[in-house]
Amino acid sequence: MTDAPTAPAPRPRSQARAIWDQFRTHKGALFGLIVLCLLVLFVVIGPLIWQPEKLRVAEALKVRNLGPSWRFPLGTDQLGRDMLYRMMQAGKVSLAVGFIAMMIAIFVGTTIGVLAGYFRRLDGPLMRLTDMFLALPLIPLLLVLVMLFRDRIAQVLGPETGAFVLIVFAIGITSWMQAARIVRGEVLALREREYVLAARSIGAAPRRIILRHILPNVISPVMVAATLGVAEAIITESVLSFLGLGFPPDFPTWGRLLYDGLQYMQLYPERVLWPGLAISLTVLAVNYIGDGLRDALDPRIRGR
Amino acid sequence: MLTFTLRRLLLAIPTLLFISLVIFLLVDLAPGSPMSEIPLTVPPEVRQKMIEAMGADQPVLVRYLLWLRQFFWVEPATLIDGWFGTSLAGGEQRILSWQTRSPVFTMIGQRIPQTLTVVGTAYLLGVLIALPIGIYSAYRQYSWFDQAGTLFAMIGFSVPTFFTGTLLIIIFAVGLGWFPTKYDTTLTVTDWDSFLAHVRQMALPVLTLALANAAAISRYMRSSMLDNMGQDYVRTARAKGMSERTVVLKHVLRNSLIPVVTVIALGIPSIFGGAIITENLFGVNGIGAALILAIHANDLPTVQTLAFIFAVLIVLFNLIADILYGLLDPRIRYD
Numbered sequence: 001m002t003d004a005p006t007a008p009a010p011r012p013r014s015q016a017r018a019i020w021d022q023f024r025t026h027k028g029a030l031f032g033l034i035v036l037c038l039l040v041l042f043v044v045i046g047p048l049i050w051q052p053e054k055l056r057v058a059e060a061l062k063v064r065n066l067g068p069s070w071r072f073p074l075g076t077d078q079l080g081r082d083m084l085y086r087m088m089q090a091g092k093v094s095l096a097v098g099f100i101a102m103m104i105a106i107f108v109g110t111t112i113g114v115l116a117g118y119f120r121r122l123d124g125p126l127m128r129l130t131d132m133f134l135a136l137p138l139i140p141l142l143l144v145l146v147m148l149f150r151d152r153i154a155q156v157l158g159p160e161t162g163a164f165v166l167i168v169f170a171i172g173i174t175s176w177m178q179a180a181r182i183v184r185g186e187v188l189a190l191r192e193r194e195y196v197l198a199a200r201s202i203g204a205a206p207r208r209i210i211l212r213h214i215l216p217n218v219i220s221p222v223m224v225a226a227t228l229g230v231a232e233a234i235i236t237e238s239v240l241s242f243l244g245l246g247f248p249p250d251f252p253t254w255g256r257l258l259y260d261g262l263q264y265m266q267l268y269p270e271r272v273l274w275p276g277l278a279i280s281l282t283v284l285a286v287n288y289i290g291d292g293l294r295d296a297l298d299p300r301i302r303g304r
Numbered sequence: 305m306l307t308f309t310l311r312r313l314l315l316a317i318p319t320l321l322f323i324s325l326v327i328f329l330l331v332d333l334a335p336g337s338p339m340s341e342i343p344l345t346v347p348p349e350v351r352q353k354m355i356e357a358m359g360a361d362q363p364v365l366v367r368y369l370l371w372l373r374q375f376f377w378v379e380p381a382t383l384i385d386g387w388f389g390t391s392l393a394g395g396e397q398r399i400l401s402w403q404t405r406s407p408v409f410t411m412i413g414q415r416i417p418q419t420l421t422v423v424g425t426a427y428l429l430g431v432l433i434a435l436p437i438g439i440y441s442a443y444r445q446y447s448w449f450d451q452a453g454t455l456f457a458m459i460g461f462s463v464p465t466f467f468t469g470t471l472l473i474i475i476f477a478v479g480l481g482w483f484p485t486k487y488d489t490t491l492t493v494t495d496w497d498s499f500l501a502h503v504r505q506m507a508l509p510v511l512t513l514a515l516a517n518a519a520a521i522s523r524y525m526r527s528s529m530l531d532n533m534g535q536d537y538v539r540t541a542r543a544k545g546m547s548e549r550t551v552v553l554k555h556v557l558r559n560s561l562i563p564v565v566t567v568i569a570l571g572i573p574s575i576f577g578g579a580i581i582t583e584n585l586f587g588v589n590g591i592g593a594a595l596i597l598a599i600h601a602n603d604l605p606t607v608q609t610l611a612f613i614f615a616v617l618i619v620l621f622n623l624i625a626d627i628l629y630g631l632l633d634p635r636i637r638y639d
Binding site: 140 | 323326473485580599614618
C-alpha cells in the first residue's frame with residue numbers, strides 16, 4: 001500500500017537561486033547591476049574596440065580642445081588627446097582601485113573581526129584598536145600619507161605602479177573598521193551555536209572551526225560591506241585625485257580627469273561632466289546593488 | 305551620568321594620545337620629510353646647525369613629548385594670556401609654521417571663522433532640509449514623496465561633493481551667472497549690499513555641503529520615525545482622540561529625534577573633512593584649504609596640527625553624542 005507512485009517532488013530551490021530571485025525584485029538593485037556591467041564593459045572591452053588614431057605631436061596640436069565629432073566622440077583635451085579613450089583608461093584604473101582597496105579592507109577587517117570575536121582574550125585590545133582607527137581623521141591622514149610617501153615609492157616602483165600601490169594600500173588599511181565590527185558581532189553570536197560546540201567537542205582546531213564553520217556563515221554581511229566598500233574606495237580615490245594628490249596625469253583616473261578638467265570648466269564644461277557622471281553613476285549603481293544584496297541575503301525578508 | 309561622563313573623558317585621553325602618536329610618527333618617520341631635503345650644497349656643519357636649530361637631532365620620544373607639551377600646554381596658555389593678559393606661557397616656543405614662520409594657531413585663529421560660517425550654515429541648512437523630508441517620508445511611507453525622498457538620499461550619498469559643487473558652479477555661476485564662482489574672503493559686511501554679496505558668495509558652497517548632509521540625515525530621521533510610529537503609545541495617543549498633528553509632531557517626533565540628534569552630533573567632524581574639498585573648490589580660505597596649502601608646501605608642523613585638530617573634533621563629538629544620548633533618553637542608564 002505504501003508503494004503508490006508519488007508525484008516527483010519539485011526540485012528544491014537552490015540558495016543561490018533564491019537569493020537571485022529576491023535580488024531581481026529590487027528594481028534599484030537590478031538597475032545598479034545593469035549599469036555597473038555596462039560600465040565594466042565600457043572600460044574593459046571599450047579600449048579593444050575603440051582604438052584612437054596615433055597622432056604625432058604636430059597633428060595632436062591641431063586637434064586640441066575639439067568638440068564632439070565622429071572622429072572624437074567626446075572631443076579632445078588641451079593636448080589633443082581623445083577624451084573617449086582617456087575615459088576608458090581612467091575608468092579601468094578607478095574601478096581597479098575600488099575593487100582592490102575593498103579587497104584589502106575586507107581581508108584585514110574580516111581577519112581582525114574573526115580574531116576579536118573568536119578569541120576572547122584578543123577582543124578587548126583589537127576592538128580598542130578599531131575604535132582608535134575610527135577616530136582617525138581619514139582624509140587629512142590619507143593626504144599626508146600620499147604626500148610623504150609618493151616620491152619614495154615612485155622611485156622604487158615607477159610613478160604609475162607606485163601611485164597605484166600607495167593609494168590602494170592607503171585606502172585599504174584605513175577602511176577596514178566597519179567590516180571588522182560587523183564580523184566580530186556575527187562571530188560572537190556564531191561561536192555560541194551548537195554546531196561550533198560540536199566541532200570543538202570532536203577536537204577540531206580553532207583554525208578549522210573558523211575556516212570551515214564560522215567564515216561561511218559571515219559571508220552575507222561581509223558581501224554587503226564589500227559592495228559598499230567599493231563605492232567608498234572609489235570616492236576616496238577621486239577625492240585624493242581631486243585635491244591633486246592622487247594619480248599622475250598620464251595615468252589618470254576619473255577623479256584625475258575631473259581635476260584636470262576643472263581649469264577649463266568655464267569653456268569646456270563637458271570635460272568635468274563626463275568623469276563626474278561616471279564616478280557618480282558607478283557609486284550609485286554599487287550602492288543600489290549593496291541595498292539589493294542586503295535584502296536578498298537576509299533570510300527573514302527572502303521568500304516573502 | 306556623571307561617572308559615565310568622567311569615564312568617557314578618561315577613555316578619550318589614551319585615544320587622543322594614540323592618534324597624536326600616529327600623526328607624529330607618520331610625519332616624522334616618512335622618507336619625504338624636509339629634513340632629508342636640505343640641499344647638498346649646504347656645508348655639513350651648517351646642515352648640522354640647521355638640524356639642531358629645528359630640534360631634529362633629539363630622540364623621537366623627546367620630540368614627541370615636546371610636541372605634546374607645545375600642543376597641550378604652551379598653546380592653551382598663550383590663548384589664555386591673550387584673553388586675560390596673564391603670562392602663563394612665559395614666552396615659550398609655540399608651534400611655528402615652516403611656510404610663514406608664524407605660529408600655526410594664529411593662522412588657524414584667522415581662518416576658522418570662515419570655515420565655521422560656511423560649514424555651520426551648511427550643516428544647519430542640511431538639518432533643516434532633512435528633518436521635514438524624513439518626517440513626511442515616514443508619515444506617508446511608500447508614497448510618491450517617500451520614493452522621491454529615497455531617490456534623493458541615494459543620489460546624495462553617491463554623488464561626491466566635489467562633483468555636486470562643480471555642477472552647481474557650471475549651472476548657477478557659469479551658465480546662469482547668479483552667483484560668483486569664487487568666495488571672496490576680503491569682503492567685509494558693512495551694509496545691506498555687502499551683506500547680500502556675502503550671502504550670494506556663500507550660497508553655492510553652503511548648498512553643496514547641505515545637500516550631502518541632508519541626504520544622510522533624512523534617512524535616519526525617516527527610519528527613526530518609522531520605528532516609533534508602530535509603538536503602542538502612538539495608538540494610545542490616537543485613541544485618546546488627539547489630533548493627528550499632535551500625535552506626529554509632538555509624541556512621535558520627540559521620541560524619534562533622540563537617535564537623530566546623536567547622528568547629527570556624530571556628523572559634525574566629518575563635515576569638517578568634507579569642507580576640505582568644498583573650501584578648495586570655492587576658494588574659501590578656511591582650515592581645510594590651509595591643510596591642502598600646507599601639504600603642497602611640505603609644511604609639517606601645520607599639517608600635524610591641523611590633522612590633530614580634526615582628530616580632536618572627532619573624539620570630542622563622539623563624546624558629546626554619547627552624553628547627549630544618555631541625557632535625552634531617560635531609558636538609557638550607563639551606570
